[in-house]
Amino acid sequence: MRKLLMLALALTALLSCSRNSDVNIIPKPVTIKQADGDFTINSKTLVRADSADSIALNNAIYLVELLNQKGVGCAFNAEVGVDSTNSIVFTRTGCSDSLGAEGYMLSIGPKHIVIKANESAGFFYAIQTLRQLMPANFEKNDFRQKSVTVPCLSVIDKPRFPWRGLNLDCCRHFMTKDFVKRYIDLLAYHKMNVLHWHLTEDQGWRIEIKKYPRLTEIGAWRTNADGTVYGGFYTQDDIREVVSYAAKRHVMVVPEIEMPGHSVAALAAYPNLSCTGEPLKVETNWGVFKDIYCAGNDSTFIFLQDVLTEVVELFPSPYIHIGGDEAPKYRWENCPKCKARLKSEGLSNYEELQRYFISRIAKFLEGKGKTIIGWDEILEGGRPHNATVQAWRGIDRATEALSANAPVIVSPTSHCYFDYPIEVTSLQKVYSFDPVPTQVDSAKVPLVLGGECNMWTEYAPQETVDSKVFPRMLAIAEVLWTYPRDRNYNEFLNRVRNHYHRLEALGVTYGFEQSAVEFKSSIGDDKKSISAELIKGQDNLTIRYTTNGDEPTESSTRYRKPIELTSSTTLKAAAFNNGNRVGDVFERSFAVSKSLGKPIELGFVPAEKYLGGSMQALVDGRLGTPKYNDGIWQAVQGHDMLATIDLGANQPIKNFSVGFLQNIPSWIFLPNRVDVFVSADSISFDQIAQMDCPESIKRQPVLVYRFNTFVVNNIMGRYVRFVAHNPGPCPEWHPASGSPTWLFADEIVVE
Ligand code: ACM
Numbered sequence: 001m002r003k004l005l006m007l008a009l010a011l012t013a014l015l016s017c018s019r020n021s022d023v024n025i026i027p028k029p030v031t032i033k034q035a036d037g038d039f040t041i042n043s044k045t046l047v048r049a050d051s052a053d054s055i056a057l058n059n060a061i062y063l064v065e066l067l068n069q070k071g072v073g074c075a076f077n078a079e080v081g082v083d084s085t086n087s088i089v090f091t092r093t094g095c096s097d098s099l100g101a102e103g104y105m106l107s108i109g110p111k112h113i114v115i116k117a118n119e120s121a122g123f124f125y126a127i128q129t130l131r132q133l134m135p136a137n138f139e140k141n142d143f144r145q146k147s148v149t150v151p152c153l154s155v156i157d158k159p160r161f162p163w164r165g166l167n168l169d170c171c172r173h174f175m176t177k178d179f180v181k182r183y184i185d186l187l188a189y190h191k192m193n194v195l196h197w198h199l200t201e202d203q204g205w206r207i208e209i210k211k212y213p214r215l216t217e218i219g220a221w222r223t224n225a226d227g228t229v230y231g232g233f234y235t236q237d238d239i240r241e242v243v244s245y246a247a248k249r250h251v252m253v254v255p256e257i258e259m260p261g262h263s264v265a266a267l268a269a270y271p272n273l274s275c276t277g278e279p280l281k282v283e284t285n286w287g288v289f290k291d292i293y294c295a296g297n298d299s300t301f302i303f304l305q306d307v308l309t310e311v312v313e314l315f316p317s318p319y320i321h322i323g324g325d326e327a328p329k330y331r332w333e334n335c336p337k338c339k340a341r342l343k344s345e346g347l348s349n350y351e352e353l354q355r356y357f358i359s360r361i362a363k364f365l366e367g368k369g370k371t372i373i374g375w376d377e378i379l380e381g382g383r384p385h386n387a388t389v390q391a392w393r394g395i396d397r398a399t400e401a402l403s404a405n406a407p408v409i410v411s412p413t414s415h416c417y418f419d420y421p422i423e424v425t426s427l428q429k430v431y432s433f434d435p436v437p438t439q440v441d442s443a444k445v446p447l448v449l450g451g452e453c454n455m456w457t458e459y460a461p462q463e464t465v466d467s468k469v470f471p472r473m474l475a476i477a478e479v480l481w482t483y484p485r486d487r488n489y490n491e492f493l494n495r496v497r498n499h500y501h502r503l504e505a506l507g508v509t510y511g512f513e514q515s516a517v518e519f520k521s522s523i524g525d526d527k528k529s530i531s532a533e534l535i536k537g538q539d540n541l542t543i544r545y546t547t548n549g550d551e552p553t554e555s556s557t558r559y560r561k562p563i564e565l566t567s568s569t570t571l572k573a574a575a576f577n578n579g580n581r582v583g584d585v586f587e588r589s590f591a592v593s594k595s596l597g598k599p600i601e602l603g604f605v606p607a608e609k610y611l612g613g614s615m616q617a618l619v620d621g622r623l624g625t626p627k628y629n630d631g632i633w634q635a636v637q638g639h640d641m642l643a644t645i646d647l648g649a650n651q652p653i654k655n656f657s658v659g660f661l662q663n664i665p666s667w668i669f670l671p672n673r674v675d676v677f678v679s680a681d682s683i684s685f686d687q688i689a690q691m692d693c694p695e696s697i698k699r700q701p702v703l704v705y706r707f708n709t710f711v712v713n714n715i716m717g718r719y720v721r722f723v724a725h726n727p728g729p730c731p732e733w734h735p736a737s738g739s740p741t742w743l744f745a746d747e748i749v750v751e
């Protein structure tokens with residue numbers, strides 16, 4: 001009995017001596033050669049660096065501090081001995097120049113570890129790799145052990161891109177200083193090096209500016225409809241603390257101070273800076289707002305220069321992000337001062353006035369040794385003075401920036417927006433991102449600085465941020481560090497699954513890799529049915545579904561093979577694991593009608609971002625959901641929609657309908673009228689219906705509405721055409737009045 005107990009204790013000791021045999025480094029290094037054996041770091045280990053080399057020395061001390069915090073009492077020794085058994089040597093001797101400032105060589109043998117780098121960042125990243133080789137529980141706050149063991153191997157590594165960032169929107173929802181510091185740790189652990197800190201918005205100004213105290217007294221707080229007040233800001237001491245914390249971890253903090261748009265909180269504090277001078281409240285809605293800084297008013301520039309003077313003192317980063325996105329020109333077009341400025345500067349339109357605005361700020365900042373970054377809209381009036389561009393509306397915007405010879409940071413909504421649901425932007429989708437546009441001249445590739453993922457927080461209070469950022473940030477970290485030839489999704493996914501233990505130890509409440517249920521549909525060869533395929537997000541799940549409108553439960557029909565739908569159906573499905581539902585109920589409606597799968601000719605060019613899956617989106621049988629980015633809606637901005645379908649033969653037409661989405665905050669409106677025509681020969685068309693948009697729903701913020709007409713006379717036709725009339729620019733009462741509106745259609749249904 002006693003012997004058995006001893007054995008058990010010995011076994012426990014063996015297990016708790018914490019050997020980590022899996023090698024799962026994220027991002028994946030350039031080369032990694034595994035070898036037999038391992039190395040144990042313990043109280044007798046000497047961490048060595050030449051005292052004359054402060055860079056190696058400081059990193060050696062950083063490692064000793066890290067290990068000592070965790071109970072591994074190793075010591076520092078300021079010499080580099082070759083005979084040094086049980087040592088960790090930091091040296092700048094023998095590191096290849098080609099590894100640059102961030103590259104490193106890490107060699108772990110059974111007797112010692114040698115770390116070589118050219119610069120401090122390289123040593124720091126070698127230490128991060130070493131950490132990822134330690135047992136996962138090393139990352140727990142309360143980990144205390146006298147030794148840790150790492151496997152023998154050698155790594156040679158360097159990043160593909162110099163700019164590897166995360167944008168945290170701390171305005172729509174505030175994040176505490178400690179939360180931001182925690183994200184700096186998480187960035188550094190994954191070898192990311194830029195925190196893009198979004199600090200000013202319509203809904204809150206979050207940085208203390210001594211000269212303009214109302215920015216935080218007024219601008220940092222919003223009063224919700226129910227009277228509750230929400231807000232917060234960072235004092236200048238908070239900012240210095242965060243910036244210095246980041247610098248120690250080789251993370252550059254780039255502040256974003258938005259102009260000329262997204263500035264309602266500042267205008268609420270200082271209304272004299274807007275075109276109208278009217279009082280404003282800090283915004284409580286999400287969206288794009290027409291009140292922006294007045295470009296004709298010199299006070300605006302004095303104010304912004306004063307603000308930026310304090311900002312540049314706080315942030316050593318050579319870059320200042322000035323926003324520049326989503327600035328409706330409506331106020332400028334109606335402002336005497338802005339009109340006068342346009343004239344005096346000889347500008348031909350209000351996009352050029354924005355360029356003037358931003359160039360003026362860029363020149364001011366250049367005098368302070370800083371370069372500006374602006375979102376891709378800043379190219380619209382011509383590239384502002386020496387601006388770096390952050391492409392967000394699509395990879396094409398990166399191409400556009402490169403054509404203007406602007407350095408570019410690439411972060412398209414399609415792959416890099418982590419506020420988008422996992423159904424739309426899965427881990428695999430993020431992993432497929434490449435910041436270099438395919439059609440780019442190789443001489444311009446060095447202008448691609450790298451990329452960022454964006455965590456916008458309209459719908460993401462702090463406690464939900466982890467579940468949106470992770471695991472997707474692991475994919476971005478690897479896309480930006482690892483060369484494409486070394487990337488393979490399935491292999492990455494394996495490492496991610498192992499890495500979850502580390503994230504758990506780090507206290508990260510990560511979310512899903514993809515939605516628990518995904519679906520694909522295709523039209524049957526006879527064009528009389530739809531085949532709906534349901535795909536589970538993880539192997540251990542079971543999918544169950546209903547077609548009668550009921551919520552799926554553990555006792556609903558189990559999905560085994562594609563479901564044939566021969567009439568219009570609403571399909572509801574959910575994934576289950578051991579009887580518990582995983583994720584949300586997935587719901588899609590399908591229409592099976594005469595128009596299904598028929599040839600369609602579009603009289604408009606659908607937006608690339610909202611194609612709805614294909615040019616056949618309007619006859620693919622899939623009905624849209626209230627989410628504009630569900631991948632089903634086909635859209636066009638600022639134009640009417642016209643489409644003609646060919647039913648293949650002359651036949652009676654009894655009913656016609658076409659569905660539209662309205663999402664007023666996102667500038668998506670119902671058409672004000674839909675006209676329907678039929679023809680036997682596709683040459684001469686007769687109008688059979690005119691359907692006006694009901695007044696009662698014109699101001700409803702979000703809804704899906706089907707324009708539907710019953711055809712009473714015995715109408716025959718082969719070709720059916722509809723024209724949906726765009727209601728014109730956003731109306732005066734709209735926050736973005738004057739901006740072109742969108743039409744979003746899902747499906748034509750002909751019976
Ligand atoms: C942005 O998402 N408006 C940059």
Ligand code: ZN
Nearest residue numbers: 275294335338
């Ligand atoms: Zn103005």
